[in-house]
Amino acid sequence: MSDATAYVLLEDGTRFEGEACAADAHAVGEVVFTTGMSGYQESVSDPSFAGQLITFTYPHIGNYGVSQRAMESERIWARAAIMREACNREDAPEAERGWLDWLADCDVPAISGVDTRALVRHIREAGAMRGGIFPERMSEAQAQALIAAEPSMSGLDLARVVTPEWVSVHGEGDGPLIAVLDTGIKSSIVRNLVERGARVSLYPCSTSAEQLLADDPDAVFVANGPGDPAALDYVVDTVREIVGKKPVWGICLGHQLLCRALGLETYKLPFGHRGANHPVKDLQTGHVEITSQNHGFAVLGPGGARTLQHDEPVRWDTDFGTAQLTHVNLYDRTVEGFELLDVPGGAVQYHPEAGPGPHDSLHLFDRFLERIAAA
Amino acid sequence: MPRRDDIKTILILGSGPIVIGQAAEFDYSGVQACKVLREEGYRVVLVNSNPATIMTDPEFADATYVEPLLPGPLTKIIERERPDALLPTLGGQTALNLAKALHDEGILQRFGVELIGANYDAITCAEDRDLFGAAMARAGLKMPESAIATTLDEARAALPRLGLPCIVRPAFTLGGRGGGIARTQEEFELIAGRGIEASPIGQVLLDQSVLGWGEFELEVMRDKADNVVIVCSIENIDPMGVHTGDSVTVAPQQTLTDALYQQLRDQAIAVIRAVGVETGGSNVQFAVNPETEEILIIEMNPRVSRSSALASKATGFPIAKIAARLAVGYLLEEITNDITGVTPASFEPTIDYVVVKWPRFAFEKFPGAVPTLSTHMKSVGEAMAIGRTFSQAFAKALRSRELDKPPRLETLTDQELLDGLLTPTADRYETILELLARDIGIEPVHERTSIDPWFLAELEQIAKDPQASFAGERSFKSVDTCAAEFPARTPYYYSGWERKAAHEVTRGERPSVMILGAGPNRIGQGIEFDYCCVHAAMTVRESGRDAVIVNCNPETVSTDYDTSDRLYFEPLTLEDVLGVIEVEQPEGVIVQFGGQTPLKLAAGLVEAGVPLLGTSVEAIDLAEDRGRFGELLDRLGYQAPPYATACSVDEALAKAEEVGFPLLVRPSYVLGGRAMEIVYSREGLADYLSRELPAAENQPERTSNPQNRQAPARPTIFLDRFLENAVEVDVDALCDGHEVWIGGIMQHVEEAGVHSGDSACVLPPHSLGEEMLEQIRAATRDIALGVGVVGLMNAQYAIHEGRLYVIEANPRASRTVPFVSKAVGLPLAKLACRIMLGERIAELDLPSGHEGVGFGEHVSVKEAVLPFDRFDGADSLLGPEMRSTGEVMGIARDFPTAFAKAQAAAGSPLPSAGTAFISVTDSDKPGVFAVAQILHDNGFRILATSGTAEAIARMGVPVKKINKIGEGSPHVVDWIERGEVNLIVNTPTGSGARSDGWEIRRSATAHGIPCLTTLSAGVSAARAIAQAIKLGEPDVLSLQELHGGPGSSSEAHPMTGRTLKGTGRQAA
């Protein structure tokens, strides 16, 4: 371990030393952790990580370099990477660039040699909070000032930041046309839809229902994305105008927005779900899938409860008919998915598209396309 | 889904003796299964021929049978116990094959026993390469191009399609025994032929070679609702071509992108479904071409395995335990994760550290054996290390191996070293580190080894600055299955190095006692010592203290987090152990149960002010220092064989004359009879010295290495008069410093000169008079008290021409403790531990009188199992250097039957008909006809060498005389090679003329023919055969019947009763 040249500082004053790597800069935002053991490039390029500094619990990061095909968007969205043992290997078979060189190219700072486990244990106890990484030369006072200046995640609309400026269409299959309210969609979601023959058009998340429906898509998809779902009333309103008119499906943030459209509330999890090993139970089939997760907010159950005590597919009435819970997280029993019974629609909180993570839930994309076909 | 109520009694099969490819990991898995199934309220019947296992402790099952793992005995057991189900997936290949045999013979069907865990079809599908290939093809999974051959011609025919090199793998053999890599046509003919021989079904699989591809393993679990999880990924640093058991491996995988890893995951799941393993764990092996991203399935094991034990220890996810619950109907989501206590087992562990496994080899014990690594396994044990980074884990694993002799490479040129890398050998990593330290760069190393550059880059850093990865402070962190996402309830720790220490150790108020384990299994220090450590842990817990275990062997029960209150997975070096002591602050440390490993640390610990429990360092030294021990014997009036010590060739030659030939010579620094030899002449001695003294000379250089603190400043050679044709006796005794209690006296079947660990032995002694036994007891008492033993002592004697000689006394738990405990029905290790914790023998309510427990009622025989068949070119002579990997036990009402059972369990069952060859020394000739008579009466044809033939003929028993080797072909060995001999009785005639005997013994081992080397053994065998013919399959006895079940025995011995609760934290 070489001399400390940078440090992690949290808003509660907790400090961890490390070595600066990648861009020589500081970064502030919400400090979160992900427990996935591989897929670092997918993570930092996932728009859902916008505004966040990612702590990787797995110590060795960068082992196989980076490559175009592992991108989950056009760019890096995470503000920084916090690691125990960073590695800048270009000579890996598929590597097009070294991990740290790439971060540096993108002006993203990173820190290595940090006792990430101690940091994670702190976040687990104290909750995810604002913080940053700073070069050793920067005083703690300066650092604290920068952290204080950073808005906290609750109430923050980051969809505006990650959403595209204009519409783009992907795939030329003769399958259904799927309109996406793009609050920060991951490439692998688009890929999974396109691979199944769909054409996918990505709309800025501020697009109105009229505009969207004017293009007469076969279905509407509400994407994953960063920030607080409670701050996105304008998207929720759009969604409310679409449900019932078109089959709808959502993932992650999309799940939270659809749930809000159905009258459920969202809340901030203490430190979120980020990783590739959470068991989620399908309440209809009883089957348990190992899922990819990346969210800091969650949905309160129909009764307003944070956790579901039983494995029953609870039903509740909505403005769009009866809805029913379809998935529960077996780690903390939070809501993981629902389905509308009277009109075509549903959503899941986790990431069936993986990228990174297990493929157990890919079949949900088939189900979605079947629903569209049936509609 | 709830637990199955339609089954009440479950039969569990162990894996038998420890052999290469099947070691302590199956005791670990079996013990876990027994524990959970009994917690679930099932009646458990356990069968295992290996007495050194924890699973065969009476308190772990309702009925425990130490019987041969063969269809015969099993049928009897099934008939008596009427199990509803058989769980065959926890006893390795042995259990799977046996279960298959029981099904094929219709026994399971006859008694309505259901196979749970893996059904018959799944087992055959995974094991029969043909069916497996077809299943993979159906599932759209790729395997290497392959062909199946049952004859050499079929093999030849397939070669053009597969090309050379070609991988030859025999069906249904352990650890790939009999297989290999054929690089030339000649090698191909040889290996293919050998493979067909080795396979129980005479079948070899010929594989297109993917040498150099990456090798990966995934541990998969499936429940009966078809939920599947991957417990762990393991990357072999050694690419395809080195058996996973011999490879240095890392968990989790380090070099695959998430995309590629997820493909492996998908395929592993497809494999377990295709094979149809309904519930439990399987191990799937892959070959991956890093350039093309091609993935090939190599094999799958539909059972727990070495790798699943490793995966369990590496992640904290107890595969065997969960497999057992799944087998009785539970779903993964219905089982809680012990470690978090809140989350279910239906998840995939994620870890925030790196785990490295290192194999432990024993080539030094098999002179002549080719030390290259290939597709069949040769390592005898393994060490695992956990670190926060790869380099920490790798370096910790390196030091966990406790090598006797580090390879000397400094003198070799770069080119020599590089050439050495072309074929993998046991010390290839030392070679790589040496090269990288010389700045050769990773490219040339990669070219020759195909090891992924990521690892080589890491190794380069280690080579250049070994200390770099240990910068900062030692910080104890927990293994928690979830990378700290949830608090860990189970105290399982490892040390990582961080900028600032942030210990996670949570320690209650209770005082703790630390038990130091035995480290990696190796020849001379095996599972027996882990057995003792586990018993110590149980006892410490029963005494109201916290038991703390430090060990680095992933196979063992001692490193199961259920065994202790706190487990530290650390190397057993002084530095690492002191690190643990610093945070743990134990009331005392126990060094007596882990064999030589902890004993070697004793002095250093005391220097550091650590309180040791039991026998003092001073006493240990008194027993181990030849000189001081000799004086003690003189004072006590006992005799050791005449001996001398020498520090130079001349001195040795001079002293040799005084002591007198034949001599047993050995260097002072070795353990387990390493480098011990018998020399008959000056020439022989001179030759030995020329080989061993140089090695001895570079001992002191190694004191940098804490484990060699004891190494003497000057190399010394011990010269003992070798007592020929002496009867050897082993004694295990307890001593509290005031009183001695003899646990058991064992008479060896082989004569002294065959290492105690390699010879069969009998309890009670089968041919010693009461007067001699009394002498032995007296000597043992005096020595134990004289040395000042507090705890266990093992003494070895030789009886030569009617006189008792003391060979050695070890002030520690010995290899035979588990055997004796099972033979007499008393847990010696636990009793010893209670003494070390302060109790007096008087307080242990031991049966009064001598070690007479169980006498008259039954006889126990221990037989050793030797690995010669794995080491091409190795000489299979038995000698003073121990070579066996494991042992079995035979118990019966009479010696002959017990003996026969032990032989059968050890893999060379006595024949019931055929031809016996007899050749005995003159002193045995008077008695030899007895053997001949019995065999003849039972229809055997008798062959004998001239002298013996006369002796036999004289008594009117028909016999055919055949040639000694000297008398020219066809001689005895030819007869054996031709397979015309089914039984051999050959007692060695004194010096010189030995060679015949050794030759005979060798070809006997090679052909698995029972060979008895003492007349008494011969008679026993003959009687056993007669008995078997008369009574048929011998009766089976459970330990509970012999000694009274856990319940009833707890009245007799409160200990045993209490341990029932002490064994699992779940019970509490």
Ligand SMILES: Nc1ncnc2c1ncn2[C@@H]1O[C@H](COP(=O)(O)OP(=O)(O)O)[C@@H](O)[C@H]1O
């Ligand atoms: N086609 C092959 N090409 C190169 N090496 C192979 C091939 N198949 C197997 N091996 C090597 O042989 C070892 C043993 O093969 P495996 O099928 O796993 O037998 P076992 O049942 O003994 O584990 C593997 O670990 C691998 O290193």
Ligand SMILES: Nc1ncnc2c1ncn2[C@@H]1O[C@H](COP(=O)(O)OP(=O)(O)O)[C@@H](O)[C@H]1O
């Ligand atoms: N003086 C001797 N005469 C005959 N055999 C001996 C003699 N000394 C040792 N042996 C044989 O060598 C074996 C190993 O010797 P021992 O001193 O027990 O070494 P270890 O420490 O390896 O057990 C013994 O089990 C015994 O069979």
Ligand SMILES: [Mg+2]
């Ligand atoms: Mg294998």
Ligand SMILES: [Mg+2]
């Ligand atoms: Mg000995």
